[in-house]
Amino acid sequence: MHCHNEESMSQISIFGKIIIERMYNEKLSAALEELAGKTEGEIKTDRLTTLVYSTDASIYREEPLGVFYPRNVSDLRELLSFASENRVGIIPRAAGTSLAGQVVGSGIIADMSRHFTHVIEVNRDEKWVRVEPGVVPDELNKMLQKEGLLFGPETSTSNRCNIGGMIGNNSCGLHSVIYGSVREHIIEVKDLLADGSEVVFGPLSADELKEKCRVKGPEGDIYREISNMMEDSANRESIMRDYPERNIPRRNTAYALDDLLFSEPFVTGSGHSLNLARLIAGSEGTLAIVTEAKLALVPLPPRIKALLCVHLRHRDEAFRANLIALKYNPWAVEMIDSRILSLAEESAGQRSNRFFIEGNPGALLITELCADRAEDIMSSAGAMEREMRAEGLGYAFPLVWGDDIKRVWDLRKAGLGILSNMPGDAKPVTLIEDCAVAVDRLEAFVAEVEKMLESHGKDSVFHAHIGSGELHIRPVLNLKDKEDAKLLRVIGRETAHIVKRYRGSISGEHGDGRLRGEFIPIIIGEHNYLLNKRVKNCFDPLNILNPGKIVNTPPMDTSLRYVPGRITPDLQTWYDFTAEGGVIRAAEKCNGSGDCRKSSIIGGTMCPSYMATFDERLTTRARANIVREMLNEVKPDPWDSPEMMEILDLCLACKGCKRECPSG
Ligand SMILES: Cc1cc2nc3c(=O)[nH]c(=O)nc-3n(C[C@H](O)[C@H](O)[C@H](O)COP(=O)(O)OP(=O)(O)OC[C@H]3O[C@@H](n4cnc5c(N)ncnc54)[C@H](O)[C@@H]3O)c2cc1C
Ligand code: SF4
Incomplete structure (x- = not known):
C-alpha cells in the first residue's frame, strides 16, 4: 500500500x-x-x-x-x-x-456521487427501479411518488446519502420495523470485480448455481468458494451458532454469511433463493464496485398518519412503553432522550421543532401510526395511551398530524448532528452507537452498558430506533485527551462482550468500517471470522477494494481525527468565538454529517456552492475540514495558506449553514 x-x-x-x-x-x-x-x-x-x-x-x-x-x-x-x-x-x-x-x-x-447519478428504468407494474449508485434516495422517492411507489429503507441522512452508500452499509432507519434494510429490497446488482470483469449478482435457482460454479474465472471462483463454504457442516454449525440471533432484524456485523446460509439451496424452505447481491449489501465496498442496482419498490404508505408522542418521566420507562407500542402495528417507534431535547433548544434550526413538547420529559417515545382513516389512528392511539397509563407509563400523549409530522421527525433525525453542539472538547462519540439486541432484552442490555460506562466514569446519550432493538448509545469522550482516547478500545471491547451475551449485533445499520472490525471475532467467533476472510480473499485476492474495512482492519484507535494529547491552539480572532471555545472548536463542531450536500431538489439554502456544482470541495463540511486542518498547523500565521484562500473563496456568506447545519 x-x-x-x-x-x-x-x-x-x-x-x-x-x-x-x-x-x-x-x-x-x-x-x-x-x-x-x-x-x-x-x-x-x-x-x-x-x-x-x-x-x-x-x-x-x-x-x-x-x-x-x-x-x-x-x-x-x-x-x-x-x-x-x-x-x-x-x-x-x-x-x-x-x-x-x-x-x-x-x-x-x-x-461515485458526481457522475453515477441516473435513474435508468422504473417498472411500475413489477415494482422495481434500476439506478446508478450516486442516486439520492429522497430524490428518487420524490420522483417515484407519482407512480405511487417508494424505495422503503431510509436513513436519517436520506436527503443526501446515495443508494451506493446505502447498499455498502446495508442501511435502514426510522421505518425499519416495516421496511427492514436495503438487503431485503435488493434484487440485483451490476458490479465490477477486482479484476475489472463485470458481473450481475441476482437470485439463482439450484440449477443456475451449478451452472455458475462451472464458469471459469473470478465469477465462477466466487460461486465455487461460497458453495464449498456453505456445504461444509462445520461452517454451517458455526454460522448458525455464533452469528447474531436471527430474530434481530438489524444484523450488520461482518459479511452476511448467515443470510447466504439461510437461502435455497443451502437451507430448504428458507424463503429466498441464493442471491449474492444480498452479500454485497453491507460489504462496504470491500468486495466489488456497484455500478447499477435493481431495487424492489413498495406501494406508498396509507394516506393518513399521525405520531403519538409519549412523554415519559424517566428514560427507563421507554423500554416497557416500546413493547406496548409494538403491539399496535406501528410504522416506527423511536426514542429521543432528554439530553438531545435540551441541545435542540440551543440549535437555531431545531428549536421550533420542539413545538409539541409539554413540560420537561425524561424521554419521548414517538410512535408512527398509519391508516386509511383518521378514526382508526385515533382508536389505536387511544387504546395505546390507555394501556400505557394503566402501566403507569407516560404523562402526556399529544397526537401530531399533517405537516407537523415532518417537524417532529426532523427533530429526531437531527439527533446525531446536534450532539456535536455539546460545548467543549468532550463529545458523544460514535463507537457503540450501533448495537442491536432483541427488543424484550433491550432494557437489561442498556442497564449493563450503562453500568460498564459508569465504571469508567462516563455517561452517554441514548436515542433512536428503540422499536427495532437499537438505541444509539454515545459515550461522552474527549478524544483529544490521551486517557479518553485509550478508553475507545476498552469501551468498544467491553461492549462487544456484552452484546455477545445477548447474541446481538455490534453493527445494526452503521456498518463495521474500521471502527468495529476489531471486535467482529468477539461477536461471530474466530471460525466465522476466518470464513469472512476467505470471502474477502476470493472476491479481492490482491486486497485493493477498500482495504482495512470489516476484515483485517488497522487498530481501531489509529488515524483518529484528533491527535490525542495535541493542544488545540488558542488563536486571536476579529470575531468573538468565546461561546464555542475559540475558532478552531467552532470548526470542529462539524462532525461530517454532510447535511450541506443536499441538492436544490431537496430544498433549503445550505449550501448554494455545492448545489450549483455537486463538488464535495464546495460544501460547508469541506470548509470546516480545511479551517480545522490549517488552523491546527504550527506556523507563524496559520490563516495564510492557499488552501484556506481557495476553500473560503466560493463561500457566498449567505449564512444558510447558520440555520440549517445541525451543528450550528
Ligand atoms: C447524522 C447521521 C445519521 C445517520 N443515520 C443513519 C440511519 O438512520 N441509518 C443508517 O443506516 N445509517 C445512518 N447513518 C450512516 C450513513 O449516513 C448511512 O449508512 C448512509 O447510507 C451512507 O451513505 P453514503 O452515501 O454517505 O455512503 P458512504 O459513506 O460514501 O459509503 C458507505 C459505504 O458504501 C461503500 N460504497 C459507496 N458506493 C459504493 C459503490 N458504488 N460500490 C461499492 N461500495 C460502495 C463505501 O465504500 C462505504 O463502505 C447516519 C449518518 C449520519 C452522519
Ligand atoms: S455561508 Fe452559505 S455558501 Fe458559505 S458555507 Fe454556509 S451555506 Fe455554504
Missing part, C-alpha cells in the same frame, strides 16, 4: 486533467499520469482535495493518495487495473456520511 512518506519531490505538474502537486514516487506518478490519459474522469491529488476527503462522519482521518471522479464503467476498469498494478487501495465513496470510517483510507477515493 502506498504511504505518504514515500513523497520524494514537491512540485506542481499539470498533465491534462490531472494536477499532481505532490509527487509520490516516479513509478506511481507515471502510472497516475497514464491513468489520467486513459480515462474521461478527473483525478485530483492536490492537498486541498486530499484533505477534504480525509474524513467522513466518523472519528477517523487519513489523507488519501488522490480522488478520482469516474464518468463511466470503463474509467472504473482503468482505475482497478491501476490499483492492481500498483497495489493501491480503491475506496468507493458515495456521500461520505459513514460513521465507522468506511470511506477513510490511504488509497484512491472513487467518488
Whole structure:
C-alpha cells in the first residue's frame, strides 16, 4: 500500500486533467499520469482535495493518495487495473456520511456521487427501479411518488446519502420495523470485480448455481468458494451458532454469511433463493464496485398518519412503553432522550421543532401510526395511551398530524448532528452507537452498558430506533485527551462482550468500517471470522477494494481525527468565538454529517456552492475540514495558506449553514 512518506519531490505538474502537486514516487506518478490519459474522469491529488476527503462522519482521518471522479464503467476498469498494478487501495465513496470510517483510507477515493447519478428504468407494474449508485434516495422517492411507489429503507441522512452508500452499509432507519434494510429490497446488482470483469449478482435457482460454479474465472471462483463454504457442516454449525440471533432484524456485523446460509439451496424452505447481491449489501465496498442496482419498490404508505408522542418521566420507562407500542402495528417507534431535547433548544434550526413538547420529559417515545382513516389512528392511539397509563407509563400523549409530522421527525433525525453542539472538547462519540439486541432484552442490555460506562466514569446519550432493538448509545469522550482516547478500545471491547451475551449485533445499520472490525471475532467467533476472510480473499485476492474495512482492519484507535494529547491552539480572532471555545472548536463542531450536500431538489439554502456544482470541495463540511486542518498547523500565521484562500473563496456568506447545519 502506498504511504505518504514515500513523497520524494514537491512540485506542481499539470498533465491534462490531472494536477499532481505532490509527487509520490516516479513509478506511481507515471502510472497516475497514464491513468489520467486513459480515462474521461478527473483525478485530483492536490492537498486541498486530499484533505477534504480525509474524513467522513466518523472519528477517523487519513489523507488519501488522490480522488478520482469516474464518468463511466470503463474509467472504473482503468482505475482497478491501476490499483492492481500498483497495489493501491480503491475506496468507493458515495456521500461520505459513514460513521465507522468506511470511506477513510490511504488509497484512491472513487467518488461515485458526481457522475453515477441516473435513474435508468422504473417498472411500475413489477415494482422495481434500476439506478446508478450516486442516486439520492429522497430524490428518487420524490420522483417515484407519482407512480405511487417508494424505495422503503431510509436513513436519517436520506436527503443526501446515495443508494451506493446505502447498499455498502446495508442501511435502514426510522421505518425499519416495516421496511427492514436495503438487503431485503435488493434484487440485483451490476458490479465490477477486482479484476475489472463485470458481473450481475441476482437470485439463482439450484440449477443456475451449478451452472455458475462451472464458469471459469473470478465469477465462477466466487460461486465455487461460497458453495464449498456453505456445504461444509462445520461452517454451517458455526454460522448458525455464533452469528447474531436471527430474530434481530438489524444484523450488520461482518459479511452476511448467515443470510447466504439461510437461502435455497443451502437451507430448504428458507424463503429466498441464493442471491449474492444480498452479500454485497453491507460489504462496504470491500468486495466489488456497484455500478447499477435493481431495487424492489413498495406501494406508498396509507394516506393518513399521525405520531403519538409519549412523554415519559424517566428514560427507563421507554423500554416497557416500546413493547406496548409494538403491539399496535406501528410504522416506527423511536426514542429521543432528554439530553438531545435540551441541545435542540440551543440549535437555531431545531428549536421550533420542539413545538409539541409539554413540560420537561425524561424521554419521548414517538410512535408512527398509519391508516386509511383518521378514526382508526385515533382508536389505536387511544387504546395505546390507555394501556400505557394503566402501566403507569407516560404523562402526556399529544397526537401530531399533517405537516407537523415532518417537524417532529426532523427533530429526531437531527439527533446525531446536534450532539456535536455539546460545548467543549468532550463529545458523544460514535463507537457503540450501533448495537442491536432483541427488543424484550433491550432494557437489561442498556442497564449493563450503562453500568460498564459508569465504571469508567462516563455517561452517554441514548436515542433512536428503540422499536427495532437499537438505541444509539454515545459515550461522552474527549478524544483529544490521551486517557479518553485509550478508553475507545476498552469501551468498544467491553461492549462487544456484552452484546455477545445477548447474541446481538455490534453493527445494526452503521456498518463495521474500521471502527468495529476489531471486535467482529468477539461477536461471530474466530471460525466465522476466518470464513469472512476467505470471502474477502476470493472476491479481492490482491486486497485493493477498500482495504482495512470489516476484515483485517488497522487498530481501531489509529488515524483518529484528533491527535490525542495535541493542544488545540488558542488563536486571536476579529470575531468573538468565546461561546464555542475559540475558532478552531467552532470548526470542529462539524462532525461530517454532510447535511450541506443536499441538492436544490431537496430544498433549503445550505449550501448554494455545492448545489450549483455537486463538488464535495464546495460544501460547508469541506470548509470546516480545511479551517480545522490549517488552523491546527504550527506556523507563524496559520490563516495564510492557499488552501484556506481557495476553500473560503466560493463561500457566498449567505449564512444558510447558520440555520440549517445541525451543528450550528
Ligand atoms: C447524522 C447521521 C445519521 C445517520 N443515520 C443513519 C440511519 O438512520 N441509518 C443508517 O443506516 N445509517 C445512518 N447513518 C450512516 C450513513 O449516513 C448511512 O449508512 C448512509 O447510507 C451512507 O451513505 P453514503 O452515501 O454517505 O455512503 P458512504 O459513506 O460514501 O459509503 C458507505 C459505504 O458504501 C461503500 N460504497 C459507496 N458506493 C459504493 C459503490 N458504488 N460500490 C461499492 N461500495 C460502495 C463505501 O465504500 C462505504 O463502505 C447516519 C449518518 C449520519 C452522519
Ligand atoms: S455561508 Fe452559505 S455558501 Fe458559505 S458555507 Fe454556509 S451555506 Fe455554504
